[in-house]
Amino acid sequence: MRSKRTQQRRPRRGTGLRRWLRPWWVVAVLGVAGATVATFLVIGGDSGPAGPRALTSDEANRLAITRFRNYQAGGRAVTITVPNAAGGLVIKGSIDYRGKLAYGVVHGAGRDTSSDGLIEWTAATVLVHPMANTPAEAPASPPGSDWVSRPLQTSGSALDTSLAIALGLGSDRPDNAQLLPQNGATWIGQDQMGGHPVDVMTGPSANGKPGTADTVRYWIGSDGTMYRVQVKVASEPQPVVIDFDTQTYVPVLPVPGVTPPR
Template sequence: MAALLVAGSGSAPAVPRALTSDQANRLAITRFRNYQAGGRAVTITVPGTAGRLIITGSIDYRDKLGYGAVHGTGRDTSSDGLIEWTATTVFVHPMANTPADAPASPPGSGWYGRPLQTSGSSLDSSLAIALSLGSDRPDNAELLPQNGAAWVGQGRLNGHQVDVMTGPSARATSGTGGSVRYWIGSDGTMYRVHVGVASESQPVVIDFDSQKYVPVRPLPGVTPTP
């Protein structure tokens, strides 16, 4: 993960500041930008007491469908493999030697499906959060500050000039701890998100454009849920 240098001290200011009109407008459109793009390449870092899971892949924000390769770090490889998910269902494909990047065409067999848990699972909370970061319309810029959004820093992230803003906890899906932080570019593009989850002391980290976007192909019989 690239480091973010926040103006002043190298870390976020202790006291968040009120959003300017421009910052509120950028925060209001940042999820809509993902929807406009159609899909984004993502790296999702899932916290866990037994070690982290890293999901490297893509999310189709029009069809609400994610797909990627899963690797454990600081833990065993029992959870490694491929994953595809919708707002309601998770499909996993265990692999002994998982590639760094998921193949563009998912395997036609060897998948196991289950319902996506709405609480108690940091993995499922992370998957749901990642899908929720796209919207077919902008949020209300005037309401964001009233609901707790604020500016907390600025700097550069992977070559992009960004502002760091907290978002209303209502944006987060169930199972989150209510703390949401966005790294947003000058045009409202989302580059990183940190979200606290109730079951873990460390946040979920979602990085965008971490690799080339590969369109997500649904598994046979998989229907995304709006």
């Protein structure tokens, strides 16, 4: 996607969400290393705003509510691109941010089809349904048999890290807008996602140390809606990319007869 820069927004008054005292959470359980990420967004041209710079109050408030927006929506359609030196994986499906359950179809990217099939996951469990002829989109109702269950790995697996990141991008309350700049969040630039003008911002790293915030980037609309997230994972040179609203959201149903632990 080619970046398109527009004029910088004027700061607006905050939304009053600073009353929330919840600390910032992003991929805290994922083993995301403190290594600095290469710049994901290229802003071309010779005029107009360019980051990084400190967040305005409005930008901090939108970053603070972006995960809450996903929870308010109930669920979002996503496409998750998982990097791998031998060829990555693309997961296309839906995440129920209130039920903390996700479901979709997996296809190899630049690799064989041995990993293709259906997948359903929670924060603790991954269910995989291998398929010889995997459809482009997951059936609305998961099949009733031939699922393989395993624990979700909290480190050492780019796939499981990506699944956990995507599932964690919803929260039942806003984050603390005042803490975001203190923990290193910055404004990077402006872009377009699916026809929506967005601001690109970094979030703090898992350990919250200043100067290491560039491991997570968010593409956020004017109302706080999240359109893309990129996260640098320790095991891969390329970031995990999570795009939202890539297809119609389909309510997530649990695998029949299976109640995976959360």
